[in-house]
Amino acid sequence: MSKKIFYGGMIVLPDQVKNGSLVVEDDKIIGILQPGIHLNSEYQEINVEGKILMPGVIDSHVHMWDPSPQNYREDWKCGSQCAASGGITTIVDMPLSVPPVTDEKGFKIKYDVAKKDSCVDFAFWGGLTPGCVDNLEKLNALGCVAYKGFMSFANPDYPQITDGYLVQGMKNASKFDGLIGVHAENAEVADFGSKSMAKQKNIPNRMHDEARPWWVELEAIERATLFAKATGSRLYICHMTIAEGAQYLKEAKAKGIKVNVETCPHYLLFDKNIMDEKGSYAKCNPPLRSRENVDKLWNYVFDGTIDTLGSDHGPYSDEEKVKEGNFFLEYSGFGGFDAMLSGMLTEGVHKRDLPLTTLSAITAGNTAKIMGLAPKKGSLMPGVDADILVVDLNEQWIFDGTKSLSKTKTVNNIYHHQHMKGRVKQTWVRGQLVYDNGKILKEGGYGTYIPKQNKIIK
Known part of the structure; x- marks a missing residue:
């Protein structure tokens, strides 16, 4: 079993932004801890101090x-x-x-x-x-x-x-x-x-x-x-x-x-x-x-x-x-x-x-x-897939369409040379790190099909 704890960041929940730690086991979020609480050595600690965790x-x-x-x-x-x-x-x-x-x-x-x-x-x-x-x-x-x-x-x-x-x-x-x-x-x-x-x-x-x-x-x-x-x-x-x-x-x-x-x-x-x-x-x-x-x-x-x-x-x-x-x-x-x-x-x-x-x-x-993907997807609440973004809310940067990972890389991208404030540093999909500061870490085939769940959440 893969166990992780993201600590030191601010967690964006459906109704609040909370200072705390996000606990993940395998592909699911299993809990949210108060700041400063550390778990046993079975958990990989991921320091996200100064960052925002978003779904x-x-x-x-x-x-x-x-x-x-x-x-x-x-x-x-x-x-x-x-x-x-x-x-x-x-x-x-x-x-x-x-x-x-x-x-x-x-x-x-x-x-x-x-x-x-x-x-x-x-x-x-x-x-x-x-x-x-x-x-x-x-x-x-x-x-x-x-x-x-x-x-x-x-x-x-x-x-x-x-x-x-x-x-x-x-x-x-x-x-x-x-x-x-x-x-x-x-x-x-x-x-x-x-x-x-x-x-x-x-x-x-x-x-x-x-x-x-x-x-x-x-x-x-x-x-x-x-x-x-x-x-x-x-x-x-x-x-x-x-x-x-x-x-x-x-x-x-x-x-x-x-x-x-x-x-x-x-x-x-x-x-x-x-x-x-x-x-x-x-x-x-x-x-x-x-x-x-x-x-x-x-x-x-x-x-x-x-x-x-x-x-x-x-x-x-x-x-x-x-x-x-x-x-x-x-x-x-x-x-x-x-x-x-x-x-x-x-x-x-x-x-x-x-x-x-x-x-x-x-x-x-x-x-x-x-779209009927809840409760499997859509938040950082316990029980939901561990699809987690580590975001630097204050990083200032300029979007370069020629460096996009899209198959079509161009200066003619509508966003090319736009000044941005706020940047995704890491993208985790079902508890696994897929994107890390400019690098793709998972090959094609890691992604999985998510069918509409049986019950639409009102």
Whole structure:
């Protein structure tokens, strides 16, 4: 039996930050001790004096591109190492692999690749497309945590979920308390706006926010919420960007509608002007918004309306992001989940006084509960997997995209040259040290599949 005690640090628990020691046996946390208490010599003592212990990040929204012909962008080996370097101990991967996770075959192909190559734990989204709405119970039996549909136009391999099929998918998922996740944008209006902008000349890149404006997102949010209310389905709004949407969803929650809200770090850190600075390398859907909107969105982090934080990590090669020669026609999306936690420590904790308990809730605790990974994952309480981050809250450093452990290393990373305060020094997954001050210590294959647990924690 492996026994460890982390002593000298501050422990971020669900309701408090506590000075004490964390006791681990094998892969589980078994206790929290008052400061100064030492156990017998069977315990390996790990000095974390001056550091913060946080629960490992559960990234709710990742695109690993693997398996697929595009895994040159990111694969499970490099991607999981990159995740570990940023404090992510469980990757919740989206279903858009090739083949997609829309049936047992697609599930098994992805499972085999991730099991062989991942050094951190992983869970899977299942698909929600017109062709697979009747497969949801089977995917649930395989342990998928949620089901992702695009209300916007997606791609030929993963078509849009039109309203009728979305309602049917919600009805099917409600039979087993399944979670329906949506990319919420009105498909035709967003597509029309993007194509119209592409035809104009000398349009600033920041006008991507006007091509797919805030009300395009709000309309889809309202429509999906109405469908969820009518069917009794649980709903998850992916990567929400707008304060208007947050206010609407805050009121919907107060009415008892079963909806949860995710945003991404880039919507809380950057505004639309960075698209003028970094071009299509900073392009994503839904778009980055105004600085006024960014500041308003933080209010909904503080008040609990926003439940989770997902990176939407999905890098492209530098060449792919500029291949059309027209910003409004380029691919949308980028990588950077190794900067997520440090970015939130910098902007949230240090600049805006975000409590560490709230940060841990949106990066771990809430995600585990909503996606059915609790009580196995999500906190540093006794009985939970020993997914532990050792964080130097005050280290100041500059993110270098060329030194990322991602398969796509580039100065065009949206976080490149960002000044950070707060850094992950060690990442422990199930009681084993995976990342230590720049070095990966566990090979691919250490990570294990975490299926949805039997009972969703309310």
